[in-house]
Amino acid sequence: MSKFKEKSLDLHKANLGKLDIIPNVRLKTREDLSLAYTPGVSYPCLEIQKNKEKAYEYTIKGKTVAIITDGSAVLGLGNIGPEASLPVMEGKSALLYSFSGIQAIPLALATQEPEEIIKTAKLISPNYSAIMLEDISAPNCVEIEKRLQKELDIPIFHDDQHGTAIVVSAALLNALKVVKKDIKSIKVVVSGLGAAGSAIIKLLTKLGVKEIYGYDILGIVNNKKYHKYNSVVKNLIDNNYLLLAKDEKNLTDLIKNKDVFIGVSAKNILTSEMVKGMKENSIIFAMANPDPEIKPELAKKAGAKIVGTGRSDYPNQINNVLVFPGLMKAVIENRIKTITDEIKIITAKAIAKLVKDEELSEDFILPDIFDKRVVKSIVNAIKKKA
Amino acid sequence: MSKFKEKSLDLHKANLGKLDIIPNVRLKTREDLSLAYTPGVSYPCLEIQKNKEKAYEYTIKGKTVAIITDGSAVLGLGNIGPEASLPVMEGKSALLYSFSGIQAIPLALATQEPEEIIKTAKLISPNYSAIMLEDISAPNCVEIEKRLQKELDIPIFHDDQHGTAIVVSAALLNALKVVKKDIKSIKVVVSGLGAAGSAIIKLLTKLGVKEIYGYDILGIVNNKKYHKYNSVVKNLIDNNYLLLAKDEKNLTDLIKNKDVFIGVSAKNILTSEMVKGMKENSIIFAMANPDPEIKPELAKKAGAKIVGTGRSDYPNQINNVLVFPGLMKAVIENRIKTITDEIKIITAKAIAKLVKDEELSEDFILPDIFDKRVVKSIVNAIKKKA
Numbered sequence: 001m002s003k004f005k006e007k008s009l010d011l012h013k014a015n016l017g018k019l020d021i022i023p024n025v026r027l028k029t030r031e032d033l034s035l036a037y038t039p040g041v042s043y044p045c046l047e048i049q050k051n052k053e054k055a056y057e058y059t060i061k062g063k064t065v066a067i068i069t070d071g072s073a074v075l076g077l078g079n080i081g082p083e084a085s086l087p088v089m090e091g092k093s094a095l096l097y098s099f100s101g102i103q104a105i106p107l108a109l110a111t112q113e114p115e116e117i118i119k120t121a122k123l124i125s126p127n128y129s130a131i132m133l134e135d136i137s138a139p140n141c142v143e144i145e146k147r148l149q150k151e152l153d154i155p156i157f158h159d160d161q162h163g164t165a166i167v168v169s170a171a172l173l174n175a176l177k178v179v180k181k182d183i184k185s186i187k188v189v190v191s192g193l194g195a196a197g198s199a200i201i202k203l204l205t206k207l208g209v210k211e212i213y214g215y216d217i218l219g220i221v222n223n224k225k226y227h228k229y230n231s232v233v234k235n236l237i238d239n240n241y242l243l244l245a246k247d248e249k250n251l252t253d254l255i256k257n258k259d260v261f262i263g264v265s266a267k268n269i270l271t272s273e274m275v276k277g278m279k280e281n282s283i284i285f286a287m288a289n290p291d292p293e294i295k296p297e298l299a300k301k302a303g304a305k306i307v308g309t310g311r312s313d314y315p316n317q318i319n320n321v322l323v324f325p326g327l328m329k330a331v332i333e334n335r336i337k338t339i340t341d342e343i344k345i346i347t348a349k350a351i352a353k354l355v356k357d358e359e360l361s362e363d364f365i366l367p368d369i370f371d372k373r374v375v376k377s378i379v380n381a382i383k384k385k386a
Numbered sequence: 387m388s389k390f391k392e393k394s395l396d397l398h399k400a401n402l403g404k405l406d407i408i409p410n411v412r413l414k415t416r417e418d419l420s421l422a423y424t425p426g427v428s429y430p431c432l433e434i435q436k437n438k439e440k441a442y443e444y445t446i447k448g449k450t451v452a453i454i455t456d457g458s459a460v461l462g463l464g465n466i467g468p469e470a471s472l473p474v475m476e477g478k479s480a481l482l483y484s485f486s487g488i489q490a491i492p493l494a495l496a497t498q499e500p501e502e503i504i505k506t507a508k509l510i511s512p513n514y515s516a517i518m519l520e521d522i523s524a525p526n527c528v529e530i531e532k533r534l535q536k537e538l539d540i541p542i543f544h545d546d547q548h549g550t551a552i553v554v555s556a557a558l559l560n561a562l563k564v565v566k567k568d569i570k571s572i573k574v575v576v577s578g579l580g581a582a583g584s585a586i587i588k589l590l591t592k593l594g595v596k597e598i599y600g601y602d603i604l605g606i607v608n609n610k611k612y613h614k615y616n617s618v619v620k621n622l623i624d625n626n627y628l629l630l631a632k633d634e635k636n637l638t639d640l641i642k643n644k645d646v647f648i649g650v651s652a653k654n655i656l657t658s659e660m661v662k663g664m665k666e667n668s669i670i671f672a673m674a675n676p677d678p679e680i681k682p683e684l685a686k687k688a689g690a691k692i693v694g695t696g697r698s699d700y701p702n703q704i705n706n707v708l709v710f711p712g713l714m715k716a717v718i719e720n721r722i723k724t725i726t727d728e729i730k731i732i733t734a735k736a737i738a739k740l741v742k743d744e745e746l747s748e749d750f751i752l753p754d755i756f757d758k759r760v761v762k763s764i765v766n767a768i769k770k771k772a
Contacts, residue, residue: 008426009433009444015410017446018422021489022408023480024401028756030698036404037477038461039676040394045463047395049470058395059472060403060492075424077431082512084435086445091423094409103407105491106446109509116509123495123506126468290425312416370414 018090021105056129056335065104065328066128067092068121070112073137073160073195076289082108089134092159099325100375102332104132114140118147125152129332132324133158138194139232155331155339161199162344163320166327167366168200168262168285169207169348171318174355174365175306179281187211187258187279191251191293192265193221198232200262201241203348206341213243213254216265220245220254252277259283263293270294275302284308285318306362315363322351322369326378333379334386343382350381404476407491442515442721451490451714452514453478454507456498459523459546459581462675468494475520478545485711486761488718490518500526504533511538515718518710519544524580525618541717541725547585548730549706552713553752554586554648554671555593555734557704560741560751561646561692565667573597573644573665577637577679578651579607584618586648587627592727593734599629599640602651606631606640638663645669653677661688670694671704692748701749708737708755712764719765720772729768736767 001009012018025036034040044058056062071085089106096104109120117140121131131154133145141158149156157163176183188209190197193216201212214221214236218228222245226237236242248254251269255261256277261270263286270286270293284299285308286292296307296314308316327347331339354367354377367374387395398404411422420426430444442448457471475492482490495506503526507517517540519531527544535542543549562569574595576583579602587598600607600622604614608631612623622628634640637655641647642663647656649672656672656679670685671694672678682693682700694702713733717725740753740763753760 004421004426005429008421008429011411011421011426012430012444016442016448017444018409018411019407019446020410021405021446021450021479021483021491023404023483024406025397025404025480027480027484033481034698035390035394035397036480037474040390040397041473041477042463043391043394044398044473045460045466045470048472049463049466052469055469055472056402058398058403059469059476060405060407061469061472062402064407074431077428077435080431080435083438083441083445083447084431086434086441086447086513087427087430088423090445091427093407094411094413094422095419097407097409098413105407106513107510108512110512111509116505119502120506120509123497123502124493124510126494126496127472127492312420 012087017086018094019105055126060103061127061129063103063332064128065096065102065130065132065332066107066121066124067104067132067134068107068109068117069134070109070117070136072112072135072140074135079137082110085135092132092134095321096325096328099321100329102325102329112140114144117144121148122152125154128154130155130157130328132328135160138198139230141195142198142232149338153337155336157324157328157339158195159320159324160195162203162339163323164196164264165199165203166323166344166348167318167320167351169203169345170322170351171285171308171316171365172204172260172283173207173348173352174360175283175308177357178360178362178365179283179305181259181281183208184210186260187213188260188262189213189215189255189258191215191261191263191269193233193236194264196264198236200264201236203341203344205241206345207348211243212241213245213258215251215254220248220250222246261285263288265293267291267293270299272298272302275299275304278303281305287318306365308365312369316365317369318366319369322366322374323347326375327382329375330379330382334383336382336386343385346381346385347378350377353377398473403472404480441512446489447513447515449489449718450514451482451488451516451518451718452493452507452510453490453518453520454493454495454503455520456495456503456522458498458521458526460521465523468496471521478518478520481707482711482714485707486715488711488714498526500530503530507534508538511540514540516541516543516714518714521546524584525616527581528584528618535724539723541722543710543714543725544581545706545710546581548589548725549709550582550650551585551589552709552730552734553704553706553737555589555731556708556737557671557694557702557752558590558646558669559593559734559738560746561669561694563743564746564748564751565669565691567645567667569594570596572646573599574646574648575599575601575641575644577601577647577649577655579619579622580650582650584622586650587622589727589730589734591627593731597629598627599631599644601637601640606634606637608632647671649674649679651679653679656680656685658684658688661685661690664690667691673704692751694751702751703755704752705755708752708760709733712736712761713768715761716765716768720769722768722772729771732767732771733764736763739763
């Protein structure tokens with residue numbers, strides 16, 4: 001066993017997982033018991049019975065998020081089921097708390113049926129002030145999120161979609177400043193049209209991007225393949241979020257003269273040849289994990305001006321952890337019921353503006369993930385709006 | 387507002403509820419992140435994917451109980467719904483941890499349909515090593531527990547039923563020692579035939595009691611009312627757990643010449659007159675909360691030898707908190723899949739034997755709820771068996 005593997009397994013074993021659920025009250029005496037349990041506990045119960053909103057004050061609902069998964073699309077591992085996905089969900093909870101102080105409990109469900117996931121999430125919703133959906137495969141995740149947001153009065157957030165879209169937006173806003181291009185005139189290719197890709201395309205459109213082309217496992221998106229796409233891709237086409245390729249036959253054709261390539265797809269699908277065909281001062285976000293669509297050094301050599309990846313060992317790490325801690329803290333503290341596109345854009349801009357103009361460079365377009373100002377900046381920006 | 391009420395509300399408000407869900411790992415550096423989250427987290431994920439049982443070692447599943455309620459029968463408060471029941475569930479979790487170190491997360495469900503509760507409990511079960519059902523009204527609770535125990539491979543424990551039955555059994559075993567009566571020859575009346583009453587009747591039968599009569603909101607249980615009873619009471623009659631009254635017309639008639647009265651019903655339904663009609667050296671457990679079926683001083687004056695209640699301000703407090711912390715710890719540590727009648731009896735005897743023969747008296751039949759030996763005694767007794 002490698003030292004790293006051993007260390008990770010030991011860490012997960014030492015305390016049976018990475019979270020603890022422990023009382024913050026003392027229960028040593030009869031008086032303690034009479035306040036925290038019967039008969040004293042009846043007072044908060046009755047207050048909440050009179051007004052459900054009081055649950056936010058007197059119970060863990062006021063500070064707790066559910067992290068719901070079906071284990072169908074776990075990062076880098078695929079469809080590994082609920083039990084095996086738990087370490088990732090606990091990790092997400094631990095990250096959320098460490099960065100923002102917001103608490104979260106994992107809930108890995110023994111079903112991958114969208115209707116069952118929706119039903120379960122609704123039935124358990126009284127306990128939480130928000131629900132994060134996590135590592136649920138597309139297109140189910142899109143439908144599940146939409147339905148839950150419509151049918152529940154707490155915010156629903158699917159990080160794989162919107163966390164990624166927001167951090168990509170922040171990165172792109174700053175990258176465009178560096179290369180001095182106007183967001184309204186750029187041409188973009190997005191590779192990967194699942195949860196992340198579709199959300200990125202929508203949010204970039206809201207931000208003003210006019211021309212986005214798609215590429216996925218079926219190749220370049222054009223009219224002939226319409227019947228083969230799932231509901232998510234059809235929706236992108238129907239609503240003109242995606243433009244259709246015409247005479248282009250492949251990614252090499254499609255990417256010619258484009259300004260931006262955004263990959264949330266698979267390793268090594270982007271070649272030096274393709275990058276060479278892009279417009280001057282091209283921007284490449286190659287975010288496939290752990291191996292990007294193209295190695296940054298190759299992309300740079302082929303002429304890309306700015307390259308970002310999901311990795312911490314290259315410049316420009318584009319990571320959702322910049323987004324969800326601050327965003328969840330802000331929506332919970334302000335009791336925001338729906339995370340609208342406007343809030344997503346506010347969040348992206350709050351992250352982007354932390355890199356000052358004089359600091360901005362091709363190798364520095366986003367704040368460091370440990371930068372303590374990130375959560376504060378997002379919280380303040382959303383609070384101002386709310 | 388009374389001082390006590392104010393103190394209770396303040397306690398519940400100070401930290402938004404009585405529980406905290408917090409990481410036990412550090413996430414300050416990139417190395418911390420790489421172990422607890424990506425890429426290191428993939429190792430425990432893959433171990434669990436190969437063998438689901440490993441979730442008990444690498445995740446919170448190994449130490450976490452779900453406390454599931456529908457808020458339909460909350461102690462002393464009735465059907466107050468999921469949100470309002472949360473303070474009680476959090477209190478139960480806090481008690482469990484304080485007494486045994488076992489962690490629990492409340493889950494108050496937005497449904498009171500048994501099929502929906504069963505379905506939800508099954509879908510969330512991958513996250514937990516056991517499920518406690520709490521404050522769910524009868525007869526639903528009985529059916530829900532039975533079905534879940536059959537369909538899941540983790541232990542299901544409904545404290546209102548079995549916690550109460552076990553602690554009453556412990557109390558009765560010791561009370562019979564004091565009055566020197568043989569369990570096989572006593573005649574018992576149980577008042578209240580809901581969750582607690584039905585479980586008490588069944589467990590006392592397993593312990594050797596031969597004659598138990600029932601009384602509830604419809605009066606004394608006899609043949610003429612058969613069609614009016616719910617499935618739980620019918621089941622008690624059909625399987626001869628309950629004997630049917632014949633010529634008796636009311637509780638005064640029924641209780642005549644009986645040895646034991648066990649009340650899990652309503653305040654003041656037992657009168658001095660009735661107690662006077664009981665057999666010599668009678669035993670009365672009047673456990674209605676907060677006001678017992680008869681005031682202990684009245685029962686004593688009318689001739690009862692031993693009186694127990696649920697209250698801490700009288701001798702012989704008969705409280706479930708003597709049971710569930712040790713029992714849950716024992717079944718989790720020994721990976722017991724079903725809490726059988728045998729385990730319940732072992733638990734009752736482990737509690738009873740903590741009061742030594744020379745300490746036993748009419749005012750001391752059970753250990754104090756803060757007695758640290760209780761959990762250990764239960765855990766050791768069950769471990770020996772498992």
